[in-house]
Amino acid sequence: MPNLAASVSWMFNEVELPERFALASAVGFRAVEIQAPYSESAERLAKRADAAGLQVALINMPVAVGAVPGQEQAFREGLAKALSYAETVNCKRIHCLAGRTDDPEAESTFIDNVRWAADEAAAQGAQVMLEPLNTVDNPGYFLTGSAQARRIIERVGRENVRMQYDIYHMQIMEGRLADSIAAHFDLIGHIQISGVPGRHEPDDQQEINYPYLLSKLDEMSYDGWVGCEYRPRAGTLAGLDWARPYGISNEVGSESEGIER
Numbered sequence: 001m002p003n004l005a006a007s008v009s010w011m012f013n014e015v016e017l018p019e020r021f022a023l024a025s026a027v028g029f030r031a032v033e034i035q036a037p038y039s040e041s042a043e044r045l046a047k048r049a050d051a052a053g054l055q056v057a058l059i060n061m062p063v064a065v066g067a068v069p070g071q072e073q074a075f076r077e078g079l080a081k082a083l084s085y086a087e088t089v090n091c092k093r094i095h096c097l098a099g100r101t102d103d104p105e106a107e108s109t110f111i112d113n114v115r116w117a118a119d120e121a122a123a124q125g126a127q128v129m130l131e132p133l134n135t136v137d138n139p140g141y142f143l144t145g146s147a148q149a150r151r152i153i154e155r156v157g158r159e160n161v162r163m164q165y166d167i168y169h170m171q172i173m174e175g176r177l178a179d180s181i182a183a184h185f186d187l188i189g190h191i192q193i194s195g196v197p198g199r200h201e202p203d204d205q206q207e208i209n210y211p212y213l214l215s216k217l218d219e220m221s222y223d224g225w226v227g228c229e230y231r232p233r234a235g236t237l238a239g240l241d242w243a244r245p246y247g248i249s250n251e252v253g254s255e256s257e258g259i260e261r
Contacts, residue, residue: 002214002222004246005031005057007192007229012236018048025052026252027240033058033192033227035095038081042088049089056091057225058129058164058190064097066117067110067142071099075113079120087124093190094121095129095164100140110142111155118158129190131164134172137199144173146184153187162189166229171196171208178216185220194230201230203242210242 006012006029012020017040024032032054037045049056063078065071082094096117098110118128132149133141143149149163165188167177174180181188195206202210214226232239240250 001246002217002226003031003224004029004243004248005033005055005225005227007033007035007227009033009035009037010229010231014236018044021045021048021052021054023236023252025054027237027250028243028248029054031055031057031225033225033229034089034091035060035229037085037089038062042085045085046089056089058093058095058227059086059089059091060095061097064099066096066113067098067106068101069103069105069109072109072113076116079117083120083124083126086126092125093127093129093162093164095131098130098141098143100138101142102140106142107152111152114152114156114161115158118156118161122158122160127160127162127189128158129162129164131166131192132169132173133166134169136172137169146170146174146180150184150187163187164190164192166192166194167202167208167210167213168192168194168196168199168229177208177213181213181216182220185222188222188224190224190227191217191222192227192229194228198233199231200233201239201242202228203239211245214246 006024008020012023037059061078061082063074065075086094096114121128130149132143132145135144153161163184193202195202196208237250240248
Protein backbone atom coordinates (compact mmCIF):
# COMPACT_ATOMS: atom_id res chain seq x y z
CA MET A 1 0.00 0.00 0.00
CA PRO A 2 1.46 3.41 -0.90
CA ASN A 3 2.73 5.73 1.81
CA LEU A 4 0.76 8.88 1.03
CA ALA A 5 2.02 12.33 2.00
CA ALA A 6 -0.31 15.33 1.81
CA SER A 7 0.98 18.49 0.22
CA VAL A 8 -0.06 21.13 2.71
CA SER A 9 0.92 23.78 0.17
CA TRP A 10 -1.85 22.50 -2.15
CA MET A 11 -4.31 20.67 0.10
CA PHE A 12 -6.24 21.77 3.19
CA ASN A 13 -5.92 25.38 2.03
CA GLU A 14 -9.33 26.10 3.55
CA VAL A 15 -7.29 27.06 6.63
CA GLU A 16 -3.93 28.76 7.18
CA LEU A 17 -0.74 26.74 6.70
CA PRO A 18 0.02 26.03 10.38
CA GLU A 19 -3.47 24.58 10.90
CA ARG A 20 -3.19 22.16 7.98
CA PHE A 21 -0.93 19.70 9.80
CA ALA A 22 -3.53 18.66 12.37
CA LEU A 23 -6.14 18.20 9.64
CA ALA A 24 -3.82 16.07 7.51
CA SER A 25 -3.10 13.88 10.50
CA ALA A 26 -6.77 13.65 11.47
CA VAL A 27 -7.72 12.03 8.16
CA GLY A 28 -4.85 9.53 8.24
CA PHE A 29 -1.80 11.05 6.57
CA ARG A 30 1.50 10.24 8.24
CA ALA A 31 3.63 12.70 6.30
CA VAL A 32 3.36 16.04 4.53
CA GLU A 33 5.14 17.94 1.80
CA ILE A 34 5.59 21.70 2.18
CA GLN A 35 6.55 23.07 -1.21
CA ALA A 36 6.46 26.65 0.08
CA PRO A 37 7.25 26.73 3.81
CA TYR A 38 8.96 30.11 3.92
CA SER A 39 5.97 32.27 4.85
CA GLU A 40 6.15 30.77 8.36
CA SER A 41 9.04 30.26 10.73
CA ALA A 42 10.66 26.84 10.55
CA GLU A 43 10.27 26.52 14.32
CA ARG A 44 6.52 27.04 14.17
CA LEU A 45 6.13 24.51 11.37
CA ALA A 46 8.28 21.99 13.20
CA LYS A 47 6.11 22.31 16.32
CA ARG A 48 2.91 21.81 14.29
CA ALA A 49 4.31 18.79 12.47
CA ASP A 50 5.56 17.24 15.71
CA ALA A 51 2.27 17.87 17.50
CA ALA A 52 0.39 16.17 14.65
CA GLY A 53 2.79 13.23 14.54
CA LEU A 54 3.74 13.95 10.94
CA GLN A 55 6.98 13.50 9.08
CA VAL A 56 7.96 16.30 6.70
CA ALA A 57 8.84 14.39 3.55
CA LEU A 58 9.84 17.20 1.19
CA ILE A 59 10.39 20.92 0.88
CA ASN A 60 11.32 23.02 -2.14
CA MET A 61 14.17 25.46 -2.41
CA PRO A 62 12.91 29.07 -2.29
CA VAL A 63 14.44 29.92 -5.68
CA ALA A 64 14.24 28.28 -9.12
CA VAL A 65 17.64 29.10 -10.60
CA GLY A 66 19.62 25.85 -10.46
CA ALA A 67 20.32 25.73 -14.19
CA VAL A 68 20.46 29.48 -14.82
CA PRO A 69 23.99 30.74 -15.56
CA GLY A 70 24.93 33.80 -13.54
CA GLN A 71 22.60 32.91 -10.66
CA GLU A 72 25.01 30.77 -8.70
CA GLN A 73 25.06 33.06 -5.67
CA ALA A 74 21.27 33.17 -5.52
CA PHE A 75 21.25 29.38 -5.76
CA ARG A 76 23.69 29.00 -2.87
CA GLU A 77 21.79 31.43 -0.69
CA GLY A 78 18.55 29.63 -1.50
CA LEU A 79 20.03 26.28 -0.65
CA ALA A 80 21.35 27.58 2.66
CA LYS A 81 17.85 28.75 3.58
CA ALA A 82 16.30 25.43 2.50
CA LEU A 83 18.85 23.44 4.48
CA SER A 84 18.16 25.53 7.58
CA TYR A 85 14.41 24.88 7.26
CA ALA A 86 14.98 21.21 6.49
CA GLU A 87 17.14 20.74 9.56
CA THR A 88 14.60 22.44 11.83
CA VAL A 89 11.58 20.50 10.53
CA ASN A 90 13.61 17.27 10.23
CA CYS A 91 13.10 16.94 6.47
CA LYS A 92 15.52 14.81 4.47
CA ARG A 93 14.53 15.79 0.90
CA ILE A 94 14.99 19.15 -0.79
CA HIS A 95 13.69 19.76 -4.29
CA CYS A 96 16.27 21.71 -6.28
CA LEU A 97 14.42 23.62 -9.02
CA ALA A 98 16.24 24.08 -12.31
CA GLY A 99 14.44 27.22 -13.43
CA ARG A 100 13.65 28.65 -16.84
CA THR A 101 16.52 29.03 -19.29
CA ASP A 102 17.61 28.13 -22.81
CA ASP A 103 21.23 29.10 -22.25
CA PRO A 104 23.66 26.61 -23.85
CA GLU A 105 25.55 26.46 -20.55
CA ALA A 106 22.44 25.50 -18.59
CA GLU A 107 23.23 21.81 -18.17
CA SER A 108 26.80 22.33 -17.04
CA THR A 109 25.61 25.06 -14.66
CA PHE A 110 22.97 22.76 -13.23
CA ILE A 111 25.42 19.91 -12.77
CA ASP A 112 27.90 22.14 -10.94
CA ASN A 113 25.20 23.62 -8.71
CA VAL A 114 23.61 20.26 -7.89
CA ARG A 115 26.99 18.72 -7.14
CA TRP A 116 27.74 21.55 -4.71
CA ALA A 117 24.25 21.28 -3.21
CA ALA A 118 24.58 17.54 -2.75
CA ASP A 119 27.81 17.93 -0.81
CA GLU A 120 26.24 20.59 1.42
CA ALA A 121 23.10 18.51 1.99
CA ALA A 122 25.08 15.35 2.76
CA ALA A 123 26.46 17.04 5.87
CA GLN A 124 23.00 16.87 7.45
CA GLY A 125 21.95 13.58 5.89
CA ALA A 126 19.65 15.15 3.29
CA GLN A 127 18.96 14.29 -0.33
CA VAL A 128 18.72 16.66 -3.29
CA MET A 129 15.76 15.93 -5.54
CA LEU A 130 15.58 16.77 -9.27
CA GLU A 131 12.09 16.92 -10.78
CA PRO A 132 11.27 17.17 -14.50
CA LEU A 133 8.32 19.52 -15.08
CA ASN A 134 5.98 19.73 -18.07
CA THR A 135 6.31 22.57 -20.56
CA VAL A 136 2.56 23.25 -20.76
CA ASP A 137 2.39 24.56 -17.20
CA ASN A 138 6.04 25.64 -17.11
CA PRO A 139 7.08 27.02 -20.50
CA GLY A 140 10.82 27.47 -20.82
CA TYR A 141 11.66 25.25 -17.85
CA PHE A 142 15.02 23.54 -18.29
CA LEU A 143 14.41 20.07 -16.82
CA THR A 144 11.52 18.43 -18.66
CA GLY A 145 12.16 14.70 -19.11
CA SER A 146 13.00 11.60 -17.12
CA ALA A 147 15.89 10.61 -19.41
CA GLN A 148 17.32 14.13 -19.11
CA ALA A 149 17.05 13.95 -15.32
CA ARG A 150 18.76 10.58 -15.33
CA ARG A 151 21.64 11.86 -17.45
CA ILE A 152 22.18 14.83 -15.14
CA ILE A 153 21.99 12.72 -11.97
CA GLU A 154 24.53 10.29 -13.38
CA ARG A 155 26.85 13.13 -14.38
CA VAL A 156 26.54 14.75 -10.95
CA GLY A 157 27.75 11.50 -9.44
CA ARG A 158 26.50 11.90 -5.88
CA GLU A 159 24.62 9.17 -4.03
CA ASN A 160 22.27 11.64 -2.35
CA VAL A 161 20.92 13.10 -5.62
CA ARG A 162 17.69 11.41 -6.65
CA MET A 163 14.86 11.80 -9.14
CA GLN A 164 11.57 13.28 -8.00
CA TYR A 165 9.11 11.57 -10.34
CA ASP A 166 5.87 13.51 -10.66
CA ILE A 167 3.39 11.33 -12.54
CA TYR A 168 1.30 14.35 -13.54
CA HIS A 169 4.21 16.01 -15.33
CA MET A 170 5.45 12.80 -16.92
CA GLN A 171 2.01 11.87 -18.26
CA ILE A 172 1.91 15.20 -20.08
CA MET A 173 5.48 14.98 -21.35
CA GLU A 174 6.04 11.26 -21.99
CA GLY A 175 3.21 8.85 -21.18
CA ARG A 176 4.01 5.11 -20.90
CA LEU A 177 4.17 5.71 -17.17
CA ALA A 178 4.60 2.17 -15.90
CA ASP A 179 7.51 1.53 -18.26
CA SER A 180 9.07 4.90 -17.45
CA ILE A 181 8.86 4.38 -13.70
CA ALA A 182 10.37 0.92 -14.05
CA ALA A 183 13.19 2.22 -16.25
CA HIS A 184 14.21 4.87 -13.71
CA PHE A 185 13.19 3.10 -10.51
CA ASP A 186 16.80 2.77 -9.34
CA LEU A 187 17.10 6.57 -9.19
CA ILE A 188 13.62 7.54 -8.00
CA GLY A 189 13.62 8.89 -4.46
CA HIS A 190 10.19 10.49 -4.30
CA ILE A 191 6.95 10.23 -6.28
CA GLN A 192 4.11 12.71 -6.66
CA ILE A 193 0.60 12.26 -8.02
CA SER A 194 -2.31 14.31 -9.35
CA GLY A 195 -4.89 14.03 -12.10
CA VAL A 196 -4.53 14.85 -15.79
CA PRO A 197 -6.05 17.14 -16.94
CA GLY A 198 -6.51 19.86 -14.37
CA ARG A 199 -4.08 18.72 -11.66
CA HIS A 200 -6.97 17.74 -9.42
CA GLU A 201 -7.54 14.55 -7.39
CA PRO A 202 -5.95 11.36 -8.76
CA ASP A 203 -9.37 9.72 -8.99
CA ASP A 204 -11.56 8.19 -11.71
CA GLN A 205 -12.45 11.57 -13.21
CA GLN A 206 -9.16 11.90 -15.08
CA GLU A 207 -7.08 9.87 -17.52
CA ILE A 208 -4.39 8.17 -15.42
CA ASN A 209 -5.09 4.72 -14.00
CA TYR A 210 -3.71 5.36 -10.53
CA PRO A 211 -4.92 2.12 -8.88
CA TYR A 212 -2.86 0.25 -11.49
CA LEU A 213 0.23 2.44 -11.10
CA LEU A 214 0.14 2.37 -7.31
CA SER A 215 -0.17 -1.41 -7.39
CA LYS A 216 2.86 -1.54 -9.69
CA LEU A 217 4.80 0.49 -7.13
CA ASP A 218 3.86 -2.11 -4.53
CA GLU A 219 5.10 -4.85 -6.85
CA MET A 220 8.41 -3.00 -7.19
CA SER A 221 8.60 -2.72 -3.37
CA TYR A 222 8.68 1.07 -3.45
CA ASP A 223 8.89 2.16 0.18
CA GLY A 224 9.19 5.92 -0.28
CA TRP A 225 6.54 8.59 0.02
CA VAL A 226 3.90 9.32 -2.63
CA GLY A 227 3.17 13.01 -2.42
CA CYS A 228 -0.39 14.16 -3.12
CA GLU A 229 0.39 17.41 -4.88
CA TYR A 230 -2.96 18.37 -6.34
CA ARG A 231 -5.55 21.14 -6.39
CA PRO A 232 -8.83 19.92 -4.81
CA ARG A 233 -11.83 20.51 -7.07
CA ALA A 234 -14.36 21.32 -4.37
CA GLY A 235 -12.77 21.19 -0.94
CA THR A 236 -10.05 18.90 0.38
CA LEU A 237 -12.23 16.53 2.40
CA ALA A 238 -14.89 16.28 -0.30
CA GLY A 239 -12.26 15.01 -2.71
CA LEU A 240 -10.59 12.35 -0.56
CA ASP A 241 -12.76 9.38 -1.48
CA TRP A 242 -10.08 8.21 -3.92
CA ALA A 243 -7.68 7.70 -0.99
CA ARG A 244 -9.94 5.53 1.18
CA PRO A 245 -8.39 2.25 -0.06
CA TYR A 246 -5.04 3.58 1.15
CA GLY A 247 -6.06 4.33 4.72
CA ILE A 248 -7.16 7.95 4.32
CA SER A 249 -10.59 9.16 5.52
CA ASN A 250 -12.62 12.15 4.37
CA GLU A 251 -13.91 12.83 7.87
CA VAL A 252 -12.32 14.54 10.84
CA GLY A 253 -13.41 14.67 14.46
CA SER A 254 -15.36 17.52 16.01
CA GLU A 255 -12.13 18.90 17.45
CA SER A 256 -11.00 19.86 13.93
CA GLU A 257 -13.10 22.92 13.17
CA GLY A 258 -13.06 25.37 10.32
CA ILE A 259 -12.51 23.13 7.31
CA GLU A 260 -15.02 22.70 4.54
CA ARG A 261 -16.71 19.28 4.71
